[in-house]
Amino acid sequence: AADKLKIGMTFQELNNPYFVSMKEALQQAAASIGADVVFTDAGHDVAKQISDVEDMLQQNIDILLLNPTDTAGIESAVRMAKQQGVIVVAVDANANGPVDSFVGSKNKDAGYKSCKYLAEDLGGKGEVAILDGIPVVPILQRVEGCKEALAEYSDIKLVDTQNGRQDRSVAMGVVENMIQSHPNLNGLFSVNDGGAMGALAAIQGSGKDIKLTSVDGAPEAVDAIAKGTPFIETTAQFPRDQVRVALGMALAEHWGAQVVPKEVPIDVEVVDQKNAEGFAW
């Protein structure tokens, strides 16, 4: 079995459905081409992620799919992998160093679309707030896109930005407090669905009419949107497709392709009550 293709993937975390569904898609894809696959969970610790990559290199992987916890911190692992002749494709977030390709969502687009939807739904006026997350490039891009969209509406006022750390229970507490300090809040944009679910609980608990939009398209979020809650929209990413495309890029490189695209942006799609039914990653 020495000639069997071996694929390694390191995740920044594996207790988030977004990445778990990536993992599942990878396992399916690998099975369909008869490749072995190993994966690791860095638990948001870059140092551990480098160790994980080192351990995978000891197992002589051919392809490394890298979902970095931190773009800069992971560089030495990328270099080490390249030195061993391993094909490296970054997924979802980019990595510094000589990666062969990067496959990720159009995060700025996602933020823009969600906040545009929110502003439109509010009739172009009212107080809105942003529920921020862990400062990594994709998240920053979403906030950037959101602010761009909100700026197009002169009667929309951005009154607060707080950090929910993309964690459901943290986000819930933060949003509850936000609602206390801004009694007239009309809308809220969360940088991901995990935080949005916490925010939703807070909004429902307060009994206020606050509209919520977000990014990701997680099953729970889609569910909530379909049910007609204050959660009105999420701009879906396609984690399964990201990993499939990434594997495709890596395979192309493996087979000797010379013009593998350095960057493959994956489209994002608005999911609201109209199309929520039947949407799935």
Added chain:
Amino acid sequence: MLELQGIRKSFGKIEVLHGVNLSIRGGEVHALLGENGAGKSTLMKILSGILQPTAGKIVLDGTERHFADYDAAIAAGIGIVFQEFSLIPYLTAVENMFLAREMKTRLGLLDRRAMTARAREILAMLDVDLPLDVPISRLSVAEQQFVEIAKALSLDARILVLDEPTATLTPSEVEHLFKVMRQLRLNGVAIVFISHHLEEIFEICDRITVLRDGEFIGDCAVSDTDTDRLVEMMVGRRIENSFPEKPAIPADAPVVLDCEEVQLRKGGPVSSFRLRAGEILGFAGLVGSGRTETALAMLGAHPSVRCKVLVDGAETRFREPAEGLAHGIGLLPESRKEQGLITSFPILQNISINNYGKYRKNHWFIDMKQELAATEEAMAQVRVKAQGPHARVDTLSGGNQQKVVIARWLNHQMKVLIFDEPTRGIDVGAKAEIYALMREFTAKGYSIIMISSELPEVIGMSDRVCVFRSGGIVATVEGDQITSEQIMTHATTGRVQNVA
């Protein structure tokens, strides 16, 4: 050469030294005498800079000195062997002797060769031979005591304080220590010697200072006094025999507790004894001879290899003291602070701690009224002197603390009470009261095991005496045979009965 003048010391609001004087001349052995709690150790800690006096002064060689800490006292030539061991269990003898005063090489590293050599020298002077390279916790108590003494000698002290160094030594070891002390005296070292054994005072000391309850009573030359006068100075009155009459125990008194075999460790001696209803069985022996361990092993509070106990003829094996309690066996531990009292509790809860089975309300809850009433009654029974059941236990005197621990067992149907060093650190009056209480208990049909290091107490109170040596019972004496000679002979030279 050294004068302590008008030393006062308070801990919090309580003054324990009320203006004490002490004068030491060069090259003498000076006895410091006083009942437990008289303040001897406190005075010595002040002398060695560990405690600061509230008032008074220390004059050394004619100049007033102030020792901010132990190091300052050492620099002035004062060394002390503490009453409580100040050894670190996991360090070796050499490391302990030179702790905080290590010899260093030029690099600042430990000069272990030099320290070992010096340690050997000092121990050779003491004429003791002990392993220098194993943790001190593996040495015997006597060996540890000599390490303490060696530690103090390594300071080249001109004034050496020995706080009850003989309490843990056998007579031959004591003799040995005295030889060393005489040698030191010849070398011009002044020694302050603390001991409760008056015969030792007469053997080795030149002069005596007596304290009573923190008061300076007086000093005199040994040649000018005698035992009776010393006791009177210490106690403040002539001391009568404080032991109650021994009642006659019927020969056919039932055996309540039959300890068929207790073996503490593999290959160690196996002990057995019987306790009859209404008697006081003394456990005598030197410190560390295994009396406490045997008693605890019986109750399941100490590991043992073998332990077979019959209570009223039925075989039982206790896994923990709670099971002993259920069978009517209670313990008054030897160290009140570490094993007896719960100092975060007031008297009330210290007494009721193992009594909650008795004061229940609706089955689950504490009936606090009954708890209070029963506790007050128990306090009255043993005559605890305190402001009330809510007083903090750490404000009580030793004797009253001891009574609190005794009171714990009064609301139970007890058969056997184990009194481990019941009068340690207790003044004479309270001692007599506790003796009386013990006899009150036996009159009620309780049986008592009394572990004691005080020979007069063992002799005065026990109906029979088990003598311990090296971890097991070597002899049991009764009746006229209960004499200090008999007991000491067995305790120091008796052959260990080695049952396979």
Added chain:
Amino acid sequence: MSHDANTVPSQSRSTGFSVAGLLKSPLALPLIGLIVVSVLMGFASDNFFSVNNLLNVLRQVSIVGIIAVGMTFVILTGGIDLSVGAVMALAGTISAGLMVNFGMPGIVGLLAGLVIGVLLGLFNGVLVAWGRMPAIIVTLATMGMARGFGLLYSGGYPISGLPGWISWFGIGRIGIIPVPVILMFVIYALAWVLLQRTPFGRHVYAIGGNELAAKLSGVKTQRVKLAVYGISGLTSAFAAIVLTGRLMSGQPNAGVGFELDAIAAVVLGGTAIAGGRGLILGTLIGAILLGILNNGLNLMGINPYLQDVIKGAIILLAIYIGREW
């Protein structure tokens, strides 16, 4: 010392409720701290003293507040339980899983969660009491294992799709009082009774005060220790019910770091970390104090990173002032 306030009818009878008496109680300092912080927050933010916001704070406090009850029992015996957050997450995840994936009735799922919490607590207790292993290590290992199990069981997905009524435990109200707040108060009341009015409670204090003395006087110390860890597991599982109700899902990664918040609440409430002294009401005050800090700093819009610094400094200050009790 800790018990005077509760067990000394004779002393307080004469004067009735006295300020001087209160000042001497171990609750005095935590209370003063609570008042000082509240007043500061009130000045800094207009919204702070609204009934709505205060109820909001209490509701936010409820989860850590409930966990801190079990932690108080454990710390009173001189132990520590680092596994509480992970146990909560595992109990919540499995109970959600039973309802959603195995179609069990909600009540069975909730009870199963409680059982799991107790079992994990007893596991800790056995290792500490009979295995004579240090609590900090045992509960640390349990923490890792419980997290692993939660993720294994759920495959890393939150488990949602719970019956709607479960949310009552998280966001329901009775009158204007949120259900989790009521639940918290009930648990505190039970804990108070257990600690102050039952033999078991006295034994908990006794073990923390002097374990050897308690053992030698006939307290079944091992059983009591087993029980306190069991209680800690149980309160963690109760917190899981509130959490599940609040989030309407089982979250395998919930509660990271809650053990530290719970310990902070206990210690801010005046309980000695070495055991033997402390009051359960102090823990409640400590938990509320922490909650007010979080809420107030949020309301003021303080940079979240700075919030960590401020909280750390306030904890240090509070412990420093209170260290002499």
Added chain:
Amino acid sequence: MSHDANTVPSQSRSTGFSVAGLLKSPLALPLIGLIVVSVLMGFASDNFFSVNNLLNVLRQVSIVGIIAVGMTFVILTGGIDLSVGAVMALAGTISAGLMVNFGMPGIVGLLAGLVIGVLLGLFNGVLVAWGRMPAIIVTLATMGMARGFGLLYSGGYPISGLPGWISWFGIGRIGIIPVPVILMFVIYALAWVLLQRTPFGRHVYAIGGNELAAKLSGVKTQRVKLAVYGISGLTSAFAAIVLTGRLMSGQPNAGVGFELDAIAAVVLGGTAIAGGRGLILGTLIGAILLGILNNGLNLMGINPYLQDVIKGAIILLAIYIGREW
């Protein structure tokens, strides 16, 4: 007990190096554990016993291994330091910030990191030794504050753009030996000398063995305690250098949970959590044991969730077996 290996010329002289002697040493059990786990891993994975992989494991171990040195000092005195991970992160972040944002020479940045580590350690030490506050609370608060400062300073972003040579500390090699491994061994050697061959080391053990007796004998217990926390801060800052070299960036979020790994390494190495007994070499073995577990479970391709469970169980087992020393 802990010193037999070093101070027993008379016993070992006769037999020279003896297996029996080794078996009696406190290092025996950690070593046996290490061997057993290694052999198991070797069976389970072909790659395990390659030189490359073993060096790889050592390199991975180096960061927690270095932190565990300071932790050993602290635990030997009977204390604990929960702030190590946060101190490492803060030291690394600020030293990176000084180089990148303030254009300071790399060497100044690195030294500044060490200074910060020591200062934070001394802060802990002052509060523990003179403030008489419980170490677990003090270092917990310091942990929160250090994290907050790191995030504040960096705004939450990692700081990258360091001079290239910094990576030497993380991924460089001397011969075939990785630099961080050499650094780790040097630090262990120094710690060994400090603990076994200097008066200070004896005082560390003495305080853990019996603090009061040590004080009575004239040991300056407060100063020694101050020093051990300072050392712990220093080794955390050294670990930060390796980390920065490995990540080529200052990471304010790094090192979450490292305190627990370091404690586990110390305790697996046979040091008593109550202090007074233990050997620094045991800690090295403990750290390597943990590293091998991580590496081996990864090599075997075990589900990462299950890895947590297995690690927890092995730690419990090891501590249980070793609990009697």
